[in-house]
Amino acid sequence: MSVEVSIPTILRTHTGGEKRVSASGATLQAVISDLEANYSGILDRLVDPANPGKLHRFVNIYVNDEDVRFSGGLDTAISEGDSVTILPAVAGG
Amino acid sequence: MTRYDSLIEALGNTPLVGLPNLSPVWLENMQDPHIRLWAKLEDRNPTGSIKDRPALRMIEDAEQRGLLQPGATILEPTSGNTGISLAMAAALKGYQMICVMPENTSIERRQLLELYGARIIFSPAEGGSNTAVAHAKELAAQNPSWVMLYQYGNEANSLAHYEGTGPEILADMPYITHFVAGLGTTGTLMGTGRYLREQRPDIQIVAAEPRYGEGVYALRNIDEGFIPELYDPDVLTTRYSVGAYDAVKRTRELVQAEGIFAGISTGAVLHAALAMGQKSLNEGKQADIVFIVADAGWKYLSTGAYAGSLDDAEDALEGQLWA
Numbered sequence: 548m549s550v551e552v553s554i555p556t557i558l559r560t561h562t563g564g565e566k567r568v569s570a571s572g573a574t575l576q577a578v579i580s581d582l583e584a585n586y587s588g589i590l591d592r593l594v595d596p597a598n599p600g601k602l603h604r605f606v607n608i609y610v611n612d613e614d615v616r617f618s619g620g621l622d623t624a625i626s627e628g629d630s631v632t633i634l635p636a637v638a639g640g
Numbered sequence: 641m642t643r644y645d646s647l648i649e650a651l652g653n654t655p656l657v658g659l660p661n662l663s664p665v666w667l668e669n670m671q672d673p674h675i676r677l678w679a680k681l682e683d684r685n686p687t688g689s690i691k692d693r694p695a696l697r698m699i700e701d702a703e704q705r706g707l708l709q710p711g712a713t714i715l716e717p718t719s720g721n722t723g724i725s726l727a728m729a730a731a732l733k734g735y736q737m738i739c740v741m742p743e744n745t746s747i748e749r750r751q752l753l754e755l756y757g758a759r760i761i762f763s764p765a766e767g768g769s770n771t772a773v774a775h776a777k778e779l780a781a782q783n784p785s786w787v788m789l790y791q792y793g794n795e796a797n798s799l800a801h802y803e804g805t806g807p808e809i810l811a812d813m814p815y816i817t818h819f820v821a822g823l824g825t826t827g828t829l830m831g832t833g834r835y836l837r838e839q840r841p842d843i844q845i846v847a848a849e850p851r852y853g854e855g856v857y858a859l860r861n862i863d864e865g866f867i868p869e870l871y872d873p874d875v876l877t878t879r880y881s882v883g884a885y886d887a888v889k890r891t892r893e894l895v896q897a898e899g900i901f902a903g904i905s906t907g908a909v910l911h912a913a914l915a916m917g918q919k920s921l922n923e924g925k926q927a928d929i930v931f932i933v934a935d936a937g938w939k940y941l942s943t944g945a946y947a948g949s950l951d952d953a954e955d956a957l958e959g960q961l962w963a
Contacts, residue, residue, distance in 0.1 A: 605865025
């Protein structure tokens with residue numbers, strides 16, 4: 548499964564400044580592993596090293612605009628053409 | 641009873657109106673299959689937004705606990721609506737009001753705050769409300785006599801919805817299957833969501849979170865991320881991120897098809913509500929989906945969201961805090 552991943556400014560040091568990169572995998576976990584293979588260091592910025600299997604507290608990832616914490620977390624299934632968006636947590640109000 | 645002794649008391653009891661044209665299947669007879677959307681018009685509050693509920697509740701709570709004395713100064717980080725609500729109440733009750741607000745908010749919000757007599761301290765656009773919160777916390781530490789009500793962590797915020805918004809919705813729509821609202825301080829979703837789930841355990845509570853332009857997410861490091869203390873993900877069924885294009889598109893559909901002139905964040909909420917409606921349609925289930933119209937469009941006319949092409953509107957909103 549090939550998907551487009553949107554990278555926030557704060558993580559673009561890992562992608563050579565690229566805003567959007569391609570990655571592949573059948574689950575979000577696999578997509579992130581694929582990202583790590585090409586953009587070393589990004590894994591630890593997304594997944595809490597002290598708590599493997601969980602996203603960093605202030606990192607939100609959306610697959611087709613839905614927050615993955617409500618759709619299976621890192622086990623969220625990925626289909627061809629899905630959009631994956633990574634964003635830091637911000638508030639409103 | 642529609643007579644009140646002051647504007648502050650004219651809070652809540654807002655109308656719930658159907659969307660016969662935008663609902664996937666609008667049938668008035670409960671025996672017929674239907675997927676209906678219902679808008680709770682929170683712009684019909686004293687200063688024109690849902691934030692009057694938590695703002696007034698937080699002030700009353702602080703008064704009862706003796707934190708707010710006559711002539712006190714209230715400090716609050718806000719992207720606008722909460723500040724406007726607090727400023728109105730402060731003006732009527734004799735408090736001073738200081739808002740810490742990101743500089744990338746609409747001119748109408750600033751003008752209203754100043755009209756109500758509030759002082760505005762601007763925080764940088766980068767980081768949006770996160771930066772405003774951090775700056776307000778610094779100011780509160782430097783000025784211990786100022787009272788920061790702190791909408792992001794004040795239980796009176798969600799309680800206003802638990803005791804107000806939630807019961808009003810259930811009274812008007814006992815068949816409710818979904819509740820959809822915007823996610824900012826999380827107070828609306830936490831309070832209303834908790835109440836509705838207690839009363840209707842199978843209900844789906846859906847958050848629609850605005851997705852801004854890049855600048856708002858330009859934090860220096862990930863630890864500058866912010867999750868309001870009020871937030872409890874267990875209250876939610878799911879959470880959607882909605883960008884400016886979809887939000888503006890739905891905001892315009894709402895006014896064109898149903899006559900409801902709402903703020904841009906409502907478009908994001910409607911987008912998620914329609915997605916829920918489509919899901920119910922696909923699953924062959926009936927649905928009564930209640931969503932929140934947090935405010936009207938007046939405060940956002942200058943943003944460029946209401947005229948021209950959707951692409952132009954999306955470009956115009958880049959870098960602005962539109963929710």
